[in-house]
Amino acid sequence: MGQAQVQQGSNNFGNTTVSHGQAALGNFNDSVIRQANNNATSPVISSNKGTKKTEEHRREAYTVAWICALPREQAALVLDDVHEKLQSKPHETTYILGRIDVHNVVVACLPTMGTTAAARCVARLEDGFKSLRFILLVGIGGGVPTKTDIRLGDVIVSAPTKKYGGVLQYDYGTKFQTEHLEIRPSALGRPSELLVTAIAAMNTRYTQSSDGKTIGEVLHHYTTMLGEKFPQMQSVRRPRRDQLFAASYRHLDDDLACDKCNCDAVNVVNRPLRSDAYPRIHAGLIASGNEVMRDAIERDRMAHETGVLCFEMEAAGLQTSLGWLVVRGVCDYCDSHKNKDWQDYAAAVATAYAKELLKVVPGSELEPEHPDTISAMSNLAVTLSDQGKTEEAASMQQQVLEMRQRILGPERPNPISAMKDH
Known part of the structure; x- marks a missing residue:
């Protein structure tokens, strides 16, 4: 999750709807899964008369793990097909199985927020699905607008720097402009080279697109599609208000939004208008810790020291030998003025980006050094x-x-x- 302050069991999207072979993954229940299965068309997993695959054989068909920390993040994901449930192993997380493009995907939503829950989830995924190639951690996070023009609704993708592999870990406790954080490299290595090269290929695809569409436009249209197909998902529409306050200006009342507690607009940072409302994509360092970052002074200090672009709460728990990538939609600025208005839109654009990325990753290509990818890079x-x-x-x-x-x-x-x- 990133920096959201929500009740873990809540989901603004309400009940799940299934339409035309697709399912939005909200509060799943057995009847919804059965309905989705009736529409599934995947030739790899769907049951056919006279053909029964063993549980282990079915598990081996899944090559991508998709991890969310919040129900709202999971609800933003629309699978191309939803597959039948597998028999659970002891202590196993409840998964949703399905297909995105040519990839069979296992989707997990963490029971609690934080790096510990993420680490346990990864361990159980690796134990239960032996053919996994990589893990996507997709959801919301807090943006760092200190040195980069990051706006609410933008997408941050983990990318290595000279010193860090794409994720750094910070310790510990919610910060309200008091003490300094301790920074240390995450035990996580560099992001999946397969996915990094796929990002380059996707960038080239949209740079050279004949219809002129940008990746940001595609992501924004995904949120529009969610609102049109699933009436209970109207909250994914892009909010209008995007205010960045000066780092030294504290929020006046933690129980009220900025427009309700008379936060002084004089302290809003004057930023140039963008040419359109579509999300921008930023690749860089992501900071991960077990508590919410709500301190703009500390945010800026870390940005100057490390170049971090985003704060979130799970990535440092991805202690895995598998390939991985973290994708975060920006829902706040890691300051005392944070609120929930942008969380659903941010979750949706992060999801859309990860889905677009999977369309570029070949289903049968096990090595990242594909000639087409090198040419694209x-x-x-x-x-x-x-x-x-x-x-x-x-x-x-x-x-x-x-x-x-x-x-x-x-x-x-x-x-x-x-x-x-x-």
Whole structure:
């Protein structure tokens, strides 16, 4: 979850609706799952007369784990198909099984928030589904607008830096502009290279899109679709108010929203209007801890020290040897003015981004060094360079070089050039 302050059992989306072979994963119950199964069309999992797969065989068909921390995050996910439930193993989490594009996905919603719950969930997923290739942690988080123009409704995707693998851990306790946080590297390694390269391929797809659509436009339209297909999901529509207060200005009354407790608008940071209301995607470092970050002073200090773009509460618990990626929709600014208005929209755009990403990951491609992906990354590096983003372009070119070396081996000197040198 990111920085949400909600009751764990609550779900603003209400009961789940299933339509045309798709299911929104809200408060699931057996009748809803049975209805979804009647519409399922997946050739891999759906039951056929005369064909009975063993439980273990069925479990082996699932290659992607999708973890949410809140019911509202799970409810934002619409699967292409919902599959029959498996028999639960002792102490196993309750899962929802289904398909997104060509991938069979196991969806888990954590029983509580925090890194400990995430670690337990990952361990049980790895034990119960031996064919998992990677884990997606998808939901909401607090954005850090200190050095980057991050707005509510934007999406943050974990990406490694020189010092950190994509996630850092901070300790402990909710901070209200008092003491400093302690920062340490997460035990989690670097994000899945397969997914990192898929991100590059997806960026290229939308950069070169013939219809001119941006990825942000696609994500925004996903939220519109949810509201149209599922009447109980009207809360996913994009809110209008997006206010960033000066870091030194504290919220006046924790029990009231800013417009109800007379927070002084003089302290709102003046930011230029964007050309459209679509989300922007930011790749960078995500900070993870067991408590909510509500301290703008500490937020800014960590941003200057580490370059962190987002705070959330589960990623440091992803202690796994599997590939992984964290995707967070920005629902607040990690300050005392945080509220719940943007949580549903933020959950929906993060979900939409992860779904779009899975459409780029080949179902049968087990290695990340796919030629098409390398070509896409090279093209993206050129585009970044043309846009003046020299550091990002250099980083992308370095990744391309490392992949080519893994495939072809170390670069050998040209024998003709070597002869000329002597």
